[in-house]
Amino acid sequence: QSLHSYNEGDFEGARRLGRNAKWVAIASIIIGLLIISITCAVHFTK
Incomplete structure (x- = not known):
């Protein structure tokens, strides 16, 4: 989705989606x- 937004020219949206x-x-x-x-803790303590 981030790449699609970037290709559409929505650079701020692409940045936001990438951050998310x-x-x-x-x-x-x-x-x-x-x-x-x-x-592992449960397995090895039994």
């Missing part, structure tokens, strides 16, 4: 690492 995509990616990495660490 970056934060969603960071959040998903953090959540994934939390799930993995909780799973």
